[in-house]
Amino acid sequence: MFPFTDTAPRAARPIVVLGLIAINTLIFLWMWYLPLDSQNAILADYALMPISYTNPAAAVRHGLDPANWWPLLSNTFLHGGWLHLISNMWFLWIFGPAMEGRLGRLMFLVLYLGGGIAASAVHVMTHVDSTEPVLGASGAIAAVIAAHAVTFPRERVVMVVLIIIIPLFFSVPTVVFALIWFGLQVIQGTSELASPGMASSVAWWAHIGGFGFGALFAFVVGAFEFDSGVRTATWSGRGRHVPLIKPRTWL
Numbered sequence: 424m425f426p427f428t429d430t431a432p433r434a435a436r437p438i439v440v441l442g443l444i445a446i447n448t449l450i451f452l453w454m455w456y457l458p459l460d461s462q463n464a465i466l467a468d469y470a471l472m473p474i475s476y477t478n479p480a481a482a483v484r485h486g487l488d489p490a491n492w493w494p495l496l497s498n499t500f501l502h503g504g505w506l507h508l509i510s511n512m513w514f515l516w517i518f519g520p521a522m523e524g525r526l527g528r529l530m531f532l533v534l535y536l537g538g539g540i541a542a543s544a545v546h547v548m549t550h551v552d553s554t555e556p557v558l559g560a561s562g563a564i565a566a567v568i569a570a571h572a573v574t575f576p577r578e579r580v581v582m583v584v585l586i587i588i589i590p591l592f593f594s595v596p597t598v599v600f601a602l603i604w605f606g607l608q609v610i611q612g613t614s615e616l617a618s619p620g621m622a623s624s625v626a627w628w629a630h631i632g633g634f635g636f637g638a639l640f641a642f643v644v645g646a647f648e649f650d651s652g653v654r655t656a657t658w659s660g661r662g663r664h665v666p667l668i669k670p671r672t673w674l
Contacts, residue, residue, distance in 0.1 A: 538566020
């Protein structure tokens with residue numbers, strides 16, 4: 424089950440979203456062609472390792488700089504593989520343009536970067552002894568998903584499921600999608616904390632932290648009426664909200 428599009432009015436020219444996708448992709452391609460030693464050196468300086476901030480003495484023994492706070496943000500621009508990058512950028516493309524259209528360029532960037540930092544902070548607080556490098560934009564994108572659900576709760580997320588080779592499309596309200604997604608993160612994150620000996624390749628609590636930040640951000644900003652100055656359209660190309668698929672055709 425994968426989101427295919429949404430029916431919320433989107434920024435007609437999502438400059439910030441496209442810029443973030445381009446930056447993440449270019450950084451990934453740059454690192455992809457670096458020697459392994461250079462990649463490891465970059466991860467040591469820019470990936471998030473919680474022990475750097477929870478135990479400075481141990482961090483120094485591991486060759487880390489506890490005074491380097493950049494990884495709380497810079498890790499959100501690093502990815503561990505093609506699937507990691509593509510899935511994150513796809514979710515950003517689905518949910519980001521609507522929030523850029525609603526918030527405006529600058530406020531959307533604040534939402535994205537703030538969500539990334541909040542995600543990193545929550546991961547540090549829940550993994551105080553970890554020396555495993557954490558990287559990826561998932562926490563920032565979780566903030567965008569939460570803000571989207573708070574801002575456009577009744578809009579629809581069109582999902583696609585492959586039945587063998589046949590795509591099946593159906594839709595759910597954005598708030599339902601977000602709550603299910605968040606519930607899965609909480610279940611997985613709780614299971615991880617309950618079984619600390621079990622290794623996990625996903626920073627579940629970073630997702631939770633980013634999601635919480637995004638929801639709070641949208642509630643606060645939503646209390647104010649303002650014109651974002653960004654022209655919006657739907658996939659139909661019109662400058663007003665017209666669903667891509669008429670409700671009666673949704674399965």
